[in-house]
Amino acid sequence: MNARDALSPDAGSTDASPPDVSPPALTEPVEDYLKAIYELESRFGVAATSDVASALDVAPASVTGMVRRLATQGYLDHVPYRGVQLTPRGRQAALRTIRRHRILESYLTRVLGYPWDRVHDEAERLEHAASDDLIERMAAALGHPTADPHGAPIPTVDGIVDEQPHRTLAELPVGETARMLRVSDKNPSLLRYLAEIALQPGAEVTMVSRAPFDGPLTLRIGKNEPVVGPNLAAQVLVEAMPSTGPRPADASGSHTAAAAAKPKSRKSTAR
Amino acid sequence: MNARDALSPDAGSTDASPPDVSPPALTEPVEDYLKAIYELESRFGVAATSDVASALDVAPASVTGMVRRLATQGYLDHVPYRGVQLTPRGRQAALRTIRRHRILESYLTRVLGYPWDRVHDEAERLEHAASDDLIERMAAALGHPTADPHGAPIPTVDGIVDEQPHRTLAELPVGETARMLRVSDKNPSLLRYLAEIALQPGAEVTMVSRAPFDGPLTLRIGKNEPVVGPNLAAQVLVEAMPSTGPRPADASGSHTAAAAAKPKSRKSTAR
DNA sequence: TCAAAAAGTTAGCCGCTCCTAAATTTGGTG
DNA sequence: CACCAAATTTAGGAGCGGCTAACTTTTTGA
Numbered sequence: 001m002n003a004r005d006a007l008s009p010d011a012g013s014t015d016a017s018p019p020d021v022s023p024p025a026l027t028e029p030v031e032d033y034l035k036a037i038y039e040l041e042s043r044f045g046v047a048a049t050s051d052v053a054s055a056l057d058v059a060p061a062s063v064t065g066m067v068r069r070l071a072t073q074g075y076l077d078h079v080p081y082r083g084v085q086l087t088p089r090g091r092q093a094a095l096r097t098i099r100r101h102r103i104l105e106s107y108l109t110r111v112l113g114y115p116w117d118r119v120h121d122e123a124e125r126l127e128h129a130a131s132d133d134l135i136e137r138m139a140a141a142l143g144h145p146t147a148d149p150h151g152a153p154i155p156t157v158d159g160i161v162d163e164q165p166h167r168t169l170a171e172l173p174v175g176e177t178a179r180m181l182r183v184s185d186k187n188p189s190l191l192r193y194l195a196e197i198a199l200q201p202g203a204e205v206t207m208v209s210r211a212p213f214d215g216p217l218t219l220r221i222g223k224n225e226p227v228v229g230p231n232l233a234a235q236v237l238v239e240a241m242p243s244t245g246p247r248p249a250d251a252s253g254s255h256t257a258a259a260a261a262k263p264k265s266r267k268s269t270a271r
Numbered sequence: 272m273n274a275r276d277a278l279s280p281d282a283g284s285t286d287a288s289p290p291d292v293s294p295p296a297l298t299e300p301v302e303d304y305l306k307a308i309y310e311l312e313s314r315f316g317v318a319a320t321s322d323v324a325s326a327l328d329v330a331p332a333s334v335t336g337m338v339r340r341l342a343t344q345g346y347l348d349h350v351p352y353r354g355v356q357l358t359p360r361g362r363q364a365a366l367r368t369i370r371r372h373r374i375l376e377s378y379l380t381r382v383l384g385y386p387w388d389r390v391h392d393e394a395e396r397l398e399h400a401a402s403d404d405l406i407e408r409m410a411a412a413l414g415h416p417t418a419d420p421h422g423a424p425i426p427t428v429d430g431i432v433d434e435q436p437h438r439t440l441a442e443l444p445v446g447e448t449a450r451m452l453r454v455s456d457k458n459p460s461l462l463r464y465l466a467e468i469a470l471q472p473g474a475e476v477t478m479v480s481r482a483p484f485d486g487p488l489t490l491r492i493g494k495n496e497p498v499v500g501p502n503l504a505a506q507v508l509v510e511a512m513p514s515t516g517p518r519p520a521d522a523s524g525s526h527t528a529a530a531a532a533k534p535k536s537r538k539s540t541a542r
Numbered sequence: 543t544c545a546a547a548a549a550g551t552t553a554g555c556c557g558c559t560c561c562t563a564a565a566t567t568t569g570g571t572g
Numbered sequence: 573c574a575c576c577a578a579a580t581t582t583a584g585g586a587g588c589g590g591c592t593a594a595c596t597t598t599t600t601g602a
Contacts, residue, residue, distance in 0.1 A: 027558080027559090029558085029559065029560090048579080048580095049579075049580060049581085050578090050579065050580080058559085058560070058561090059560075059561060059562080060579075060580065060581085061560090061561075061562080061563095061580085061581070061582080061583095062559070062560055062561070063580095064580065064581055064582080065559080065560085065581095065582095066558095066559075066560095068581095069558090069559095080567085080580075080581070081566090081567055081568065081579075081580055081581080082568095082580095108405070111382075112405070112408045112409070112412065113408065114408075118404075121402075122401075122402055122404075122405055125400040125401075125402070126397065126400050126401065128400065129396040129397050129399065129400040130393075130396075130397065131392075131393055131396070133389075133393075134379070134383070134393055134397075137383045137384065137385075138383070141383065298588080298589090300588085300589065300590090319549080319550090320549070320550055320551085321548090321549060321550080329589085329590070329591090330590075330591060330592080331549075331550065331551085332550085332551070332552080332553095332590090332591075332592080332593095333589070333590055333591070334550090335550065335551055335552080336551095336552095336588095336589075336590085337588095337589075337590095339551095340588090340589095351550075351551070351597090352549075352550055352551080352596090352597055352598065353550095353598095543601105543602100544600105544601100544602095545600100545601095545602095546599100546600085546601090546602100547598100547599080547600075547601095548597100548598080548599070548600085549596100549597080549598070549599085550595100550596080550597070550598085551594100551595080551596070551597090552593100552594085552595070552596090553592100553593085553594080553595090554591100554592090554593090554594105555590105555591080555592085555593105556589105556590080556591075556592105557588105557589095557590085557591105558587105558588090558589095558590105559586105559587095559588095560585100560586080560587085560588105561584100561585080561586075561587105562583100562584090562585090562586105563582100563583085563584090564581100564582080564583075564584100565580100565581080565582065565583085566579100566580080566581070566582085567578100567579080567580070567581085568577100568578085568579075568580090569576100569577090569578085569579095570575100570576090570577085570578100571573100571574100571575090571576090571577105572573100572574095572575090572576100
């Protein structure tokens with residue numbers, strides 16, 4: 001599906017804008033909209049009004065209104081009844097907020113001892129209040145982490161992020177082993193359960209068996225063999241591992257943010 | 272002037288409020304108003320509309336409007352044309368914000384290496400966003416500090432704070448030595464200068480000489496003898512020290528007898 | 543003492559972000 | 573192909589927090 005190009009004829013245009021030194025201080029709701037739209041867009045290609053509405057827990061009509069304003073301000077393109085897509089400017093703003101969020105989550109977990117199921121809400125509020133200086137101090141204190149506690153990659157200050165598509169645990173064939181990479185930070189009870197069965201980023205997990213008709217999956221994590229529903233497994237992203245022998249190939253595919261390799265198109269896209 | 276009792280007949284009442292478990296989630300502007308009013312009230316007895324306006328950098332008419340709303344909600348008492356005073360409820364809310372602010376300042380300084388002239392603005396924004404949990408984690412990480420980096424006392428979770436009236440450095444007689452206690456956190460360039468001459472909380476400072484007609488003061492701090500204006504000295508709060516050597520035991524009633532008698536808490540400082 | 547200045551309030555308005563209710567458009571499907 | 577359901581937008585409005593301009597009250601000082 002080419003949903004990506006659905007909205008703007010010149011979708012691939014690069015922005016040759018000069019270094020925009022002082023972004024115009026977005027309000028908290030605006031940052032939330034841009035972040036939500038970024039996330040929907042990277043999942044579905046375009047963000048639908050009703051999806052944005054439910055992500056932000058507001059009425060669809062409110063989204064339409066906000067979207068119109070953000071479009072006139074150049075943060076996104078809106079084709080009525082079709083959806084929205086961020087402009088480079090909007091994407092840059094979204095990635096700045098996401099960087100803050102993920103650094104905050106990392107700091108709260110690693111320095112202040114927050115459990116990983118409670119950092120989301122806290123970061124959600126702090127991300128709008130913390131200065132760039134504070135965020136960078138936190139990042140430095142952590143040794144500039146490249147992923148948050150849930151395995152989500154942290155965009156660089158320049159808005160570069162390496163959001164690769166990953167397989168889910170649900171797709172792991174029986175008998176194979178994978179490394180747990182990432183899970184959404186938004187579901188506390190899921191996170192608490194995952195911590196309980198030690199299914200956290202970096203963990204090795206083996207698919208022991210799979211009941212038919214989308215039935216429960218038996219895993220092996222360390223010495224335990226938890227049984228989980230396919231629904232849960234579909235939310236856990238994993239990376240194939242050299243399964244007890246062959247397949248040594250793609251070792252470099254970590255979930256860390258790429259170093260700024262490209263000389264030219266410093267596009268902040270997360271494809 | 273007995274401005275303290277000007278507004279309400281029971282002005283001096285302590286609040287023996289029962290444990291108010293869930294405060295109704297104040298907005299950011301409301302927290303700012305209550306905090307500003309608290310500070311003005313503890314300096315002048317009542318908070319004047321125009322003082323609140325300039326503290327918050329809004330128009331006086333805006334203050335009148337907000338004050339009316341806060342009065343109907345029970346946070347303060349307003350006597351038109353006379354000023355406002357916090358109710359116990361309003362004071363509790365103000366002290367909660369102040370506790371957050373001061374713990375944040377302490378954390379930023381001691382853990383994240385912020386210079387003391389830059390913590391105010393950062394704390395000003397974070398104090399509205401941080402959860403109680405986060406604040407208490409920071410406090411615990413610091414060993415539950417009782418004063419912030421500028422020497423301001425940190426209220427307890429129950430809203431108890433020890434705001435004693437202190438003498439200013441400007442009042443220190445020639446030849447006497449005092450311990451620097453506190454300075455406002457709101458003036459970055461002043462703070463930078465004080466750091467330069469090592470006049471920070473805990474430092475010992477001696478009044479070497481005093482030029483006539485409100486002229487410059489010569490201090491001794493360590494090995495240096497900085498010369499400062501009376502205006503600066505009036506902003507620095509100090510505590511008399513059992514002066515080593517010179518100045519016999521005249522400690523009690525020397526000059527400017529600041530009333531230390533009252534068992535009450537917050538009281539005014541001169542302007 | 544009393545008029546002018548200062549301080550405070552009222553009136554009326556604006557922008558932001560949200561809402562509900564009523565159109566309108568889109569995408570199936572019988 | 574026409575009609576329905578779902579998605580979306582428009583219309584109209586509310587509350588908050590801010591503003592300016594005009595008016596009222598208090599304070600000041602000649």
